[in-house]
Amino acid sequence: MLTKLFGAAVQGINATIVTIEVNSSRGIRFFLVGLPDSAVKESHERIVSALQVNGYKFPSCQIVVxxxxADIRKEGSSYDLPLAIGILASTGTIQTDKLQRYLIIGxxxxxxSLQPIKGALPIAIAAREQGFEGFILPHQxxxxxxVVNNLNVYGVHNITEVINFFNGTQTLKPTIVNTREEFYRNQTEFPFDFADVKGQENVKRALEVAAAGGHNLLMIGAPGSGKSMMAKRLPSILPPLSLAESLETTxxxxxxxxxxxxxxxIAIRPFRSPHNTVSQVAMVGGxxxxxPGEISLAHNGVLFLDELPEYSRSVLEILRQPLEDRCITISRAKYTLEFPASFTLIASMNPCPCGYYNHPTRHCVCSPGQVQKYLNRISGPLLDRIDIQVEIVPVPFEKLAEARPGESSAVIRERVIRARQIQSARFADTPNTHCNAQMTSSQLSxxxxxxxxxxTLLRDAMSRLNLSARAYDRILKVARTVADLEGSEVIQPHHLAEAISYRNLDRENWAG
Structure with a gap:
């Protein structure tokens, strides 16, 4: 008896519907075809045990699945449940009249019992697009x-519930989630707040500009000056995710x-902070x-690289293309996958190996050559892609002892949201541009x-700091964001002056 039912294969961040055909006939062998990997082939033993424990007998006939x-490789253990249901249906143990109306995975x-799977959300989206009535998957x-509407989602605990459902002896209750209510309720829950930061007004201003325009930022300062502490608070001032962004991130x-x-x-923007021992594949995916790698997991959020010079040179250089294109393409011999990677890069570093170069009170023990060698671990092309480079000095005791809290993240976030609204109106006709950091050369003009x-001010700065053409564009983008924060339609000289001041590593006094 031939039976058909449906599962799904996840490729990249999208799912493809997989038709599972099971035919039972005279014989004793079991065949599984359609390019399954080892995990799928091992499903036979799991299915046999699961059926026996729950009082069902694995069919003693020839089964061809x-x-x-067949040209898409089937990977992972999430096909166990549909294979088991298909085998039972092909031998008449399960009624087949409702099978093709449901997508089954687990x-x-x-x-x-059922274990959780990966990729449930893209599979649910594919099920709705293909017109399935319901989606049966592990309750976890x-x-x-x-969160996908117009689709009945049934979370089940074990295979017996699924068998009884198709045989009509048990009903399953669909899981209902009020997507919008939960989404908007969780958008303001942050573990860190800028009100806890004492002093460092110039750095908080730089982070506000970075958040308002989507700019990459590098903080240079001595150990203990607050670089990591402030970076962790950046998501609290970023504009809230839209439902479309949240769905893609999830x-x-x-x-x-x-x-x-x-x-x-996911209701708040992701914050990813991989350790400096991260590999190339872990960073970009593959x-x-x-x-997805760390840059894709940080999509629509923040990628924080602490102690930037300690990362492998190859890992840092591989970031250059995603920072420009905001996506990463993984190519293999038989297929190509594209993962989104539109993130804000926030990095921190010490100014020298000992950490106290340019420190106001501590003495640096590094020679000029050591300082330069340390800074040279970050290539010029990567540094050019970082719009804002700000120096951090330790907070004096008087500031640390102040009982008065600093400006809260909620207040800063309101200014950031207003600036982003200006940018959204400006780029309403260009779907690939959402903030100032993404502007093209024609949009800059x-x-x-x-x-x-x-x-005149910009010409003097270019000549004095010997800036590249890319750095010139970055200064204009940051100046545009500073003007947006003020609500100014025209970029004025003091906006440019602030943007130029954020090119700290271009100054001649660095490293002697």
Whole structure:
């Protein structure tokens, strides 16, 4: 007896529907075809045990299973449940009248209970697009998939519930999530606040500009000056995610298996801080089974690289292309996958190996050559892609002892949101540009052209600091953001002066 049902394969951050055909006939062998990997082939033993423990007998006949399309590699253990249901249906144990109306996915334990899977959200989106009535999956992933509307999502605990459902002896209750209510309720929950930061007004201003325009930022300062502390507070002043951004971000984390149990949409912008021992593949994605890397997990959020010179040179250089294109393409012999990677890069570093170069009270023990060698670990092309470079000095005792809290993140965030609203109106007709940091050369000429006084100031800075053409563009972009924070339509000289002041590493007094 031939039976058809449906599963799904995740490729990149999207899912493809897989048709599972099961045919039972006279014989004793078991065949599984359709380009399955080892995890899929091992499903036979898990299915046999799960059925036996729950009082069902694995059919003693020849079973042929085909997973189409056959040219897509089927990977992982999430096909256990549909394979088991298909095998039982092909021998008449399960009624087949409702099978093709549901998408089924799940990993079986030996006792028949279900384990969580990766990629439930993109699979649910594919199920809705293909017109399925419902989606049956492990209960741990039900809330994640239930954010997709117009689709009945059934979270089940074990295979017996699924068998009884198709045989009509048990009903399943769909999981319902009020997506908008949960999304907007969780948008203001942050563990850190800028009100806790004492002093460092110039650095807080630089972070505000970075948040308002989506600019990359590098903080240079001595150990203990507050670089990591302030970087962790940046998500609290970034504009809130839109529902579309949240859905895309959640898809990436779902595919990577990074969502918490019983979670739904990600409501706040991600903050990723990989250790400096991270490999190239872990940073940008890939592997034998391509997975999103740290830059994709930071999509629509912040990628924080602490102690930037300690990262491998190859890892830093591989960031150059994603910083420009805001996506990463993983190419293999038989296929190509593209992961989004539109993130704000926030980095921190010491000014020298000992950490006290240019320190107001501590003596630096490094020679000028050692300082220069340390700074040279960051290449010029990568440094050019960092719009804002700000120096941090330690906070004096008087500031630390102040009982008065600093400006809160909520107040700063309001200014950032107003600046982003100006940019959204400005770039309403250009779908690939959302903030000033993404402006093209033609858009710079249109929206960020300084007046005569500004051009003179910029010409002097270019000559004095020996800046590159890319640095010139970065200064204009930052100046445009400073003007937006003031609500000014025209870039004025003091906007340019502030933007130029953020090119700290271009100054001649660095490293002697």
């Amino acid at each position: 085909n997973m189409a399309p 990993e079986l334990s030996l006792d028949g 992933n039900a809330r994640e998939a239930a 898809k990436i984390h779902s595919v990577a298996g990074k969502l918490n149990k019983d979670s739904s949409l 592997g034998a089974t391509p997975q 249109r929206y960020a052209q300084p007046d005569a006084k500004g051009l």
